[in-house]
Amino acid sequence: MKKRSICLTLTGLVIVIAALIFFAVKMSATGLSTSSDLTITTLKIGKADAIILQNNGKSMLIDTGEEEDGEEIKEFLNDNEIKKIDALIITHYDKDHVGSADTIVENFDIGDVYIPDYEGKRDEYLSFLNAMNNKSIVPNRLTKNVNFNLGKAEVLIEPPLSYEVPEGFDEYDNNFSLITTVVYGENRFVFTGDAEDNRIREWLENSDIKTCDLVKMPHHGVFSFELENMLHRLSPEYALITDSRKNPADDITLEIIANAGAETFETKNGNITVVADGKKVTVSQ
DSSP states (O other), X not given: OHHHHHHHHHHHHHHHHHXXXXXXXXXXXXXXXXXXXXXXXXXXXXXXXXXXXXXXXXXXXXXXXXXGGHHHHHHHXXXXXXXXXXXEEOOOOSHHHHTTHHHHHHHSEEEEEXXXXXXXXXXHHHHHHHHHHHTTOOOEEESSOEXXXXXXXXXXXXXXXXXXXXXXXXXXXXXXXXXEEEEETTEXXXXXXXXXXXXXXXXXXXXXXXXXXXXXXXXXXXXXXXXXXXXXXXXXXXXXXXXXXXXXXXXXXHHHHHHTTOEEEEGGGSOEEEEEOSSOEEEEO
């Protein structure tokens, strides 16, 4: 009887282990990570934005670089077994942010899409709309703040107060940028699109600004008069810049970040990976 009991126990243990292995394989096959950490990867794709966030089996993509960046973004998503993008955010319709959105929509299962509520004029934007229409995706055109969860992370997207172009401006897309804040436990991250002076000032004056661990600097590190005020309010430990060796961040921007006491990471030096466990944040490149 004793031997039989041991055999039954071992048999049960084998079944449990087999079930766990099956579950892990199934999760991998569907592209779902079992990690409880929040992982943020910013791709080195030149002077353009493509930022992937993952937590508890959910994925979010902020911007899609230029049209020619689509294959590189696809490769990263496939290599990380990401089959579904639960939230796709296009901050504005410049070609270095919406460029390969059509490619991403065509090749992946897409959940909710969040875009600013104005009409773009570029071919990349029109191709993006066409790709969504072909898959019967209706985007959320934001005129007010929206909150949702990405796994166990909390996401807040803030649109501009108005989409009217002030008199005297021919190009104003950057100031229509959606600003996204992600909170995971005690960690906070801010992604600013290409916000320029007017948008940054409006956001600082009308939002509940809290300090953060990391800020994705606006407009690829191009200098703005509001940067110093923004960094003073956010007091980040890290500043992330999506730039390239051909189009590096402005020296004065790097000086302002250093004076604010933040450590700078630039995509011109490679992909940037951020891992947060709800208390501690690590950044590597």
